[in-house]
Amino acid sequence: MKILIVGCGRVGSGLALRYGAEGHTVNVIDELQEAADNLGGDFKGKFFKGVGLDIEILKRAGIEDCDICVVATDGDNTNLVVAQIAREQFKAPCVVVRVFDPNRADFYSKRGFNVVCPVNLTIGAMHEAICQANQEVS
Amino acid sequence: MRLFVLIVGGGKVGTNLARSMIEEGYEVALVENQRHKYEDLDREFGYAAIFGDGTETRVLEKAGITRSDYVVAVTGDDEDNLIISQLARDKYAVHNVIARVNDPRNQATFDMLGIKPTVSNVSAIRALVEHHLPHHHLLSLLDFEEENVEMVELVVAESSKVVGRKIKDLQLPPSMLLVLIFREHEVVIPSGDIELRADDNLIIIMEKGSGSLLSTLMDEH
Numbered sequence: 001m002k003i004l005i006v007g008c009g010r011v012g013s014g015l016a017l018r019y020g021a022e023g024h025t026v027n028v029i030d031e032l033q034e035a036a037d038n039l040g041g042d043f044k045g046k047f048f049k050g051v052g053l054d055i056e057i058l059k060r061a062g063i064e065d066c067d068i069c070v071v072a073t074d075g076d077n078t079n080l081v082v083a084q085i086a087r088e089q090f091k092a093p094c095v096v097v098r099v100f101d102p103n104r105a106d107f108y109s110k111r112g113f114n115v116v117c118p119v120n121l122t123i124g125a126m127h128e129a130i131c132q133a134n135q136e137v138s
Numbered sequence: 139m140r141l142f143v144l145i146v147g148g149g150k151v152g153t154n155l156a157r158s159m160i161e162e163g164y165e166v167a168l169v170e171n172q173r174h175k176y177e178d179l180d181r182e183f184g185y186a187a188i189f190g191d192g193t194e195t196r197v198l199e200k201a202g203i204t205r206s207d208y209v210v211a212v213t214g215d216d217e218d219n220l221i222i223s224q225l226a227r228d229k230y231a232v233h234n235v236i237a238r239v240n241d242p243r244n245q246a247t248f249d250m251l252g253i254k255p256t257v258s259n260v261s262a263i264r265a266l267v268e269h270h271l272p273h274h275h276l277l278s279l280l281d282f283e284e285e286n287v288e289m290v291e292l293v294v295a296e297s298s299k300v301v302g303r304k305i306k307d308l309q310l311p312p313s314m315l316l317v318l319i320f321r322e323h324e325v326v327i328p329s330g331d332i333e334l335r336a337d338d339n340l341i342i343i344m345e346k347g348s349g350s351l352l353s354t355l356m357d358e359h
Contacts, residue, residue: 053247055243055246076193076221077193077218077220080221081220081221085250088251101194103196104194104221107195107225
């Protein structure tokens with residue numbers, strides 16, 4: 001599969017390495033050249049320096065024919081705009097977007113976006129961990 | 139009842155806009171997320187200044203978005219302005235949303251997502267400059283995107299080969315129509331026997347992308 005990842009922080013680079021190791025074609029975009037260091041020397045995909053709102057960079061990184069587009073920069077609004085460009089303008093078949101703010105995550109997932117909200121996930125995981133630890137105590 | 143204008147972004151544009159709207163008698167709320175800027179705004183605007191990230195729904199709600207007549211998104215970040223506009227329009231059903239485009243390259247994204255009207259300092263100034271460019275330069279007046287037609291203006295240069303020629307002898311292609319001539323302070327309705335003069339302002343309707351063809355027709359001798 002062809003996978004485009006916008007944002008090469010811990011999450012973006014981690015996914016890139018995983019899909020790369022599985023033999024998929026992976027392109028990664030980040031506005032900082034240093035972010036490429038997160039991929040290490042063995043990464044077989046391509047790294048593009050640029051911002052995700054830049055249509056030319058998105059095209060060069062293959063947004064027109066990617067199977068999956070993952071958007072995980074550190075800015076919620078950047079992510080939401082890039083996800084909309086991917087879905088509305090380039091008709092990317094699968095778009096997954098990270099949004100920290102639960103309210104915006106909720107609003108855009110109701111509009112049909114595949115939103116991953118780390119805050120909500122952490123709250124759920126914390127709650128479960130607390131329940132378990134509490135049971136062990138009592 | 140006073141109209142309520144919610145402005146997001148307390149930079150130069152937002153601050154000056156807030157000041158002038160208040161002078162005009164509007165009720166204003168101004169949202170700014172940088173502490174040091176907010177403190178200045180608080181001193182000038184008092185309770186109308188609101189501290190917080192204007193892309194967060196609870197900040198927008200605290201600022202009164204549910205009862206706002208206008209939402210104006212004028213931060214320095216285009217993605218923030220886009221999301222603020224979408225939330226205002228689609229989550230809070232605000233009828234009048236105005237967004238600032240900082241980088242004109244992002245205009246297409248605003249258009250694609252149906253965020254309008256937009257205002258861009260750069261595009262506005264560029265249009266003014268282009269209006270004063272001499273000769274041959276086509277100024278786009280109106281763009282009928284879906285019909286693939288545009289209306290352009292150009293000035294006949296002194297050296298142009300069309301000077302002194304009749305309109306019927308110009309051999310304009312069928313994709314082009316000369317609809318109006320501004321000559322000194324008069325308006326001339328074009329007809330075949332009218333001769334073109336230097337400095338005539340021609341208003342032409344044509345198929346989009348015919349600019350270079352038109353330039354060739356208007357070229358020097």
